[in-house]
Amino acid sequence: MIEESHLKWVSLLIAVYLTVPLLGYILIPYLLYGNRSTKKRVILYVLGDIGHSPRMCYHALSFSEHGWQVEFCGYVEDALPRSIVEDPNITVHAIPTYRGRNGSKLLSMVRKVALQIFAITRQLWELRGSDYLLMQNPPTIPILPLAMLYRFTGCKLIIDWHNLGYSILQMKFGGSFWHPIIVIHYIVERLFAKFATYNLTVTKAMKNYLVNSFGLSSKRIAVLYDRPAAQFQPLPETCDRDRMLKTESFIKDLLPSDFDIKKGDKLIVTSTSFTADEDIGVLLGALKIYENSYEKFDQELPRIMCFITGKGPLKQKYVDQVMAYEWHRCKVEFLWLSAEDYPKLLRLCDYGVSLHTSSSGLDLPMKILDMLGSGLPVIASNYPVLDELLQHNVNGLKFIDRRELHESLIFAVKDSEIYKTLRKGALIEAENRWNSSWESAIGELKIIQ
Numbered sequence: 001m002i003e004e005s006h007l008k009w010v011s012l013l014i015a016v017y018l019t020v021p022l023l024g025y026i027l028i029p030y031l032l033y034g035n036r037s038t039k040k041r042v043i044l045y046v047l048g049d050i051g052h053s054p055r056m057c058y059h060a061l062s063f064s065e066h067g068w069q070v071e072f073c074g075y076v077e078d079a080l081p082r083s084i085v086e087d088p089n090i091t092v093h094a095i096p097t098y099r100g101r102n103g104s105k106l107l108s109m110v111r112k113v114a115l116q117i118f119a120i121t122r123q124l125w126e127l128r129g130s131d132y133l134l135m136q137n138p139p140t141i142p143i144l145p146l147a148m149l150y151r152f153t154g155c156k157l158i159i160d161w162h163n164l165g166y167s168i169l170q171m172k173f174g175g176s177f178w179h180p181i182i183v184i185h186y187i188v189e190r191l192f193a194k195f196a197t198y199n200l201t202v203t204k205a206m207k208n209y210l211v212n213s214f215g216l217s218s219k220r221i222a223v224l225y226d227r228p229a230a231q232f233q234p235l236p237e238t239c240d241r242d243r244m245l246k247t248e249s250f251i252k253d254l255l256p257s258d259f260d261i262k263k264g265d266k267l268i269v270t271s272t273s274f275t276a277d278e279d280i281g282v283l284l285g286a287l288k289i290y291e292n293s294y295e296k297f298d299q300e301l302p303r304i305m306c307f308i309t310g311k312g313p314l315k316q317k318y319v320d321q322v323m324a325y326e327w328h329r330c331k332v333e334f335l336w337l338s339a340e341d342y343p344k345l346l347r348l349c350d351y352g353v354s355l356h357t358s359s360s361g362l363d364l365p366m367k368i369l370d371m372l373g374s375g376l377p378v379i380a381s382n383y384p385v386l387d388e389l390l391q392h393n394v395n396g397l398k399f400i401d402r403r404e405l406h407e408s409l410i411f412a413v414k415d416s417e418i419y420k421t422l423r424k425g426a427l428i429e430a431e432n433r434w435n436s437s438w439e440s441a442i443g444e445l446k447i448i449q
């Protein structure tokens, strides 16, 4: 006969027995995996505008192409690239934007970070159970510490090092390292960097820096160079460039009426976001010296049509500068082109110009890649790592100030042999594409087979 107290125990056991599958199959998976499917899933996290993060977009497309489910988190300010929207394997999760209010800079920064922490935590929670979290650094705060905590859900962390967050901030704050925000930033970056399962860097120089200064292990860092996107292609030999210049709607009204590429006139292009680290004044200065050379020494110098694309805080200042000068041989136009027209413009030009100087000296400017991808030799403001991409007299020319830029311009536009050589170099570089470098770098880390 079963006593009453035994009965209680037995029913308790039965209850526990019944709850185990409930816990095991429903609750715990719910907590750990959320609503993931059977596909491999990767979260891409960028604390920036998705439309302006080409490298993260390529990551997304590449993962998708390999059959992964991609959760793409970032700000959605400008229009998203169509390839991302149309890809069924990619879901975009917008981070709510924070509207700055008047008040102290520090206070608004703290408020912004607090809101970001809240938004990121919520998003990561909804996406729990993913296999990988790939984040771009910088921005570092607050995403890196959160990503580190997120590893406890079993998600592996990949940091894609575009640059060093603290060195960018340092530039914003006028160069001193000892501002408290910068020091905090440096400590966070250095400390939490250790928690990544995998590291990717944009240059060898960046890899060496991480190994030597942050003490990361060199074996487990892969260099993944940026590459131009598929839409940046050289103009096919068979195309009639002259006719296209006269018919493409975004450009035909901008060229001076007597401008003639058959007589050797040249088109140059630079793109910029008009920030303090890109001095468009150097280019304008060089063009003014060019005007001077034309007036005083050499009436044979070709005409130069110079396009400056982009927008940003210092734009008006340069627009005014251009208006105030009387141009004879050069014409400068400021443009803001759609994502479709920009590659078209590039491939119609003769040379690209880059005024980018890197805050850490460890990254390469995307625009040079797009120019080379379009088959344009690039005249670039020099800094050490640039050698990893651009070699003087092979696929471009380098300069350090406006005089040298002016000399390079004269060389570049007058001497057709130089153009041929550089163009050949650029076309070779143009064949180097994202797909194959992505596969080899991600394969090296054994994330894909």
Ligand SMILES: *[C@@H]1O[C@H](CO)[C@@H](O)[C@H](O)[C@H]1NC(C)=O
Residues within 6 Å of the ligand: 039, 064, 065, 066, 067, 068, 087, 088, 089
């Ligand atoms: C989406 O993933 C599937 C595999 O699940 C793959 O076959 C397909 O090519 C991917 N789609 C795109 C647009 O890459």
Ligand SMILES: *[C@@H]1O[C@H](CO)[C@@H](O)[C@H](O)[C@H]1NC(C)=O
Residues within 6 Å of the ligand: 101, 102
């Ligand atoms: C912030 O201050 C500026 C002037 O300092 C003012 O024009 C603007 O309306 C203020 N914005 C808000 C949201 O209070």
Ligand SMILES: *[C@@H]1O[C@H](CO)[C@@H](O)[C@H](O)[C@H]1NC(C)=O
Residues within 6 Å of the ligand: 193, 194, 195, 196, 197, 198, 199, 215, 216, 217, 218, 219, 220, 221, 222, 445
């Ligand atoms: C990234 O760096 C951390 C810190 O040294 C290291 O533990 C991890 O193994 C590295 N991963 C790769 C893939 O380099």
Ligand SMILES: *[C@@H]1O[C@H](CO)[C@@H](O)[C@H](O)[C@H]1NC(C)=O
Residues within 6 Å of the ligand: 058, 061, 229, 230, 433, 434, 435
């Ligand atoms: C990568 O290669 C595939 C075909 O192999 C192509 O469909 C895709 O557009 C390429 N992606 C990029 C970003 O070039």
